[in-house]
Amino acid sequence: MTLTLDTVTLTYQDGDGRLTALDRVALDVPAGTMAAIVGPSGSGKSSLLAVAATLVTPDSGQVLVAGTSTGELSRAEKSALRRERVGIVFQQPNLLPSLTSAEQLHVMAHMDGRKPRQVRDRAHELLAAVGLADKADRRPHQLSGGQRQRVNIARALMNDPDVLLVDEPTSALDHERGAAVLDLIVRLTRERGTATVLVTHDRAHLTEADQVCEMTDGRLYVPAAA
Numbered sequence: 001m002t003l004t005l006d007t008v009t010l011t012y013q014d015g016d017g018r019l020t021a022l023d024r025v026a027l028d029v030p031a032g033t034m035a036a037i038v039g040p041s042g043s044g045k046s047s048l049l050a051v052a053a054t055l056v057t058p059d060s061g062q063v064l065v066a067g068t069s070t071g072e073l074s075r076a077e078k079s080a081l082r083r084e085r086v087g088i089v090f091q092q093p094n095l096l097p098s099l100t101s102a103e104q105l106h107v108m109a110h111m112d113g114r115k116p117r118q119v120r121d122r123a124h125e126l127l128a129a130v131g132l133a134d135k136a137d138r139r140p141h142q143l144s145g146g147q148r149q150r151v152n153i154a155r156a157l158m159n160d161p162d163v164l165l166v167d168e169p170t171s172a173l174d175h176e177r178g179a180a181v182l183d184l185i186v187r188l189t190r191e192r193g194t195a196t197v198l199v200t201h202d203r204a205h206l207t208e209a210d211q212v213c214e215m216t217d218g219r220l221y222v223p224a225a226a
């Protein structure tokens, strides 16, 4: 199992009391598979991603990323684990306006001290994998919304993560482009062997997910294995 959440509970302060955002959540996502998390606004989906990304520490329970139990790690160790093992795709691409598609990817890896040639080759390979080989020199305003989201996905894969966390990737896209982006995420999951968690409001296009889990009031309902 490449991503495991074991009985994870997360609460936030809420006035004088506490609000339970995640209530004993359990989830196993094997390498090369995708779990889709669906549920209404406020049900805890973003909290689940934040905990899986080790950005937020749960009150109790365990998060294992690529076999590493994250509970005992220091801040610096968690941040290294995130950089090396976790790719995150946020709802809005957040691309830097002045950089080309290729440069958006380069920035990720230069911080990691890799050789420029390796970085360029990797960026080129990933842009080709997301269907943008011919758009490497374009800046965000020269790309469509769907193309920007593809750059965002390629960027999240730059460090060859074991775990890919994707938050509402289609919310700014029309039906057809949204379906194409989801197909792409599924294909990359299979090809690159990531354990992928996809959060969405929208049940459309989920036929390819290996598990479709329902989130309600902080509880996650995982279908029994087939």
Ligand SMILES: Nc1ncnc2c1ncn2[C@@H]1O[C@H](COP(=O)(O)OP(=O)(O)OP(=O)(O)O)[C@@H](O)[C@H]1O
Residues within 6 Å of the ligand: 012, 013, 019, 020, 021, 039, 040, 041, 042, 043, 044, 045, 046, 047, 048
């Ligand atoms: N930092 C925070 N402090 C206090 N309460 C929070 C915080 N973040 C989220 N919450 C609350 O926790 C609950 C779960 O929120 P979360 O954002 O995880 O849900 P969600 O399913 O992702 O919603 P959406 O689809 O609207 O993004 C909600 O009641 C929310 O108001």
